[in-house]
Each structure stands twice: as C-alpha cells, then as structure tokens.
Amino acid sequence: xxxxxxxxxxxxxxxxxxxxxxxxxxxxxxxxxxxxxQFPGKGPALLIAIRPDVSEKKEGRFTISFNKSAKQFSLHxxxxxxxxxxxxxxxxxxxxxxxxxxxxxxxxxVIA
Amino acid sequence: GAVVSQxxxxxxxxxxxxxxxxxxxxxxxxxxxxxxxxFPKQSLMLMATSNEGSKATYEQGVEKDKxxxxxxxxxxxxxxVTSAHPEDSSFYICSARDQGGAIPEAFFGQGTRxxxx
Numbered sequence: 001x002x003x004x005x006x007x008x009x010x011x012x013x014x015x016x017x018x019x020x021x022x023x024x025x026x027x028x029x030x031x032x033x034x035x036x037x038q039f040p041g042k043g044p045a046l047l048i049a050i051r052p053d054v055s056e057k058k059e060g061r062f063t064i065s066f067n068k069s070a071k072q073f074s075l076h077x078x079x080x081x082x083x084x085x086x087x088x089x090x091x092x093x094x095x096x097x098x099x100x101x102x103x104x105x106x107x108x109x110v111i112a
Numbered sequence: 113g114a115v116v117s118q119x120x121x122x123x124x125x126x127x128x129x130x131x132x133x134x135x136x137x138x139x140x141x142x143x144x145x146x147x148x149x150x151f152p153k154q155s156l157m158l159m160a161t162s163n164e165g166s167k168a169t170y171e172q173g174v175e176k177d178k179x180x181x182x183x184x185x186x187x188x189x190x191x192x193v194t195s196a197h198p199e200d201s202s203f204y205i206c207s208a209r210d211q212g213g214a215i216p217e218a219f220f221g222q223g224t225r226x227x228x229x
Binding site: 032034036041042043044045046049051089091093096097099100101102103104105 | 118146155156161203207216219222225
C-alpha cells in the first residue's frame with residue numbers, strides 16, 4: 001500500500017521556469033514531510049522539510065507548500081536550472097525515530 | 113547538515129559469496145538506522161530497521177537470513193548480503209535520523225551499487 005502518492009512521474013521545464021511537484025498522503029499521523037533530490041548513482045540528498053504546523057517553508061529557490069486539510073504538499077523550484085535535472089522524492093514519516101515512506105519519484109529535466 | 117557515510121560505493125562479487133556494506137553516522141549518534149533498496153528508476157523501499165544493541169526489524173518479504181544486519185555501536189550499522197545471487201544486484205542505501213535538532217532530519221548515505229555476477 002503506497003502511503004504517499006507523487007505526481008507527475010516526469011516533468012520537463014524550461015530554464016528559468018518554475019518546477020512544481022505534488023504529493024498526497026493518507027496517514028494523518030505523519031508529522032515530517034521532507035523532499036529529496038537524487039542524482040544517478042548517488043544517495044538522496046535532503047533538500048527541504050516541513051512539519052504540519054507550518055503551511056509554507058522557503059529555502060533559497062526551493063519552497064514547500066503544505067495543506068494539512070487536503071493532506072497534500074508540494075515542492076516548487078523557482079528559476080529552474082539545468083543543474084536541477086534530477087529525480088525528486090517526497091517522503092513522510094510518523095513521529096519519533098521512524099523510517100520514511102517515499103513517493104515514487106519525479107524525474108525533472110530542465111532544458112535550456 | 114549531518115553526514116551519513118556508506119562504504120563501499122560499489123562492489124562486484126561472484127554468485128554465492130557474501131558482501132558487507134557499512135553505514136556510519138559521522139557527527140551524530142544513531143540508535144536506529146534504516147536500510148533501503150532501490151531498483152533502477154524506482155523509489156526507495158525499506159528493507160529493515162537496525163537497532164543498536166538489539167535485533168533488526170525486517171519488512172515483510174525481506175529474508176533476514178540473507179540480509180544480515182548488525183548495529184554494534186551508536187555510529188555503525190552493517191548490512192551483509194549472504195550467498196549473493198544476481199537477483200540481489202541493486203542499489204542499497206542506508207539512512208539515519210539526527211535526533212539532536214528540533215526536527216529529526218533523515219540523512220542518507222551515498223549508496224552502494226551491488227552487482228552479483
């Protein structure tokens with residue numbers, strides 16, 4: 001049972017544009033929602049994370065928007081660059097020292 | 113951010129042999145570490161939860177006798193793939209959460225590409 005649904009599966013964005021990736025979850029006990037960037041052959045790198053008591057968090061060009069009532073959260077990448085081309089995963093976890101549940105990933109290609 | 117180091121980055125072994133993968137938390141103590149497996153173009157799937165000083169907890173469908181996990185210290189967990197076969201070829205990634213901050217961020221190792229020939 002997939003507990004975090006991610007869309008789209010792939011995304012092509014023009015350089016300088018905004019990349020938007022969406023995730024939805026079912027488990028209302030989740031209290032931690034991170035986004036990871038993964039390049040081929042590398043482990044996931046933490047980009048940004050949010051807790052459910054905050055509706056938005058911004059770090060540089062990356063912004064998480066969180067809608068608790070809709071059980072949805074999204075990643076916005078502003079001024080997308082070719083170097084942002086990678087696979088992005090959303091994830092969620094229960095409270096405490098618990099493992100992450102991952103979405104299926106979005107392959108982002110930023111073209112010049 | 114906190115660092116999780118994984119070694120080796122890649123390994124090729126013959127069918128029937130065993131391979132050990134190490135995962136270290138470099139600047140924080142990790143009472144719990146997590147092992148994931150990732151097939152090409154797929155997401156990460158949790159294999160097991162490694163607990164310092166006690167037995168690991170395996171996810172349904174993961175053979176505990178094939179994937180031996182040892183978590184002997186607060187900074188080191190190892191995954192040993194025993195009697196490896198070509199179907200065990202995959203990308204293995206460990207993770208640990210830094211409990212020291214306000215938010216227990218989850219960090220990942222660099223991953224280990226295992227190829228069984």
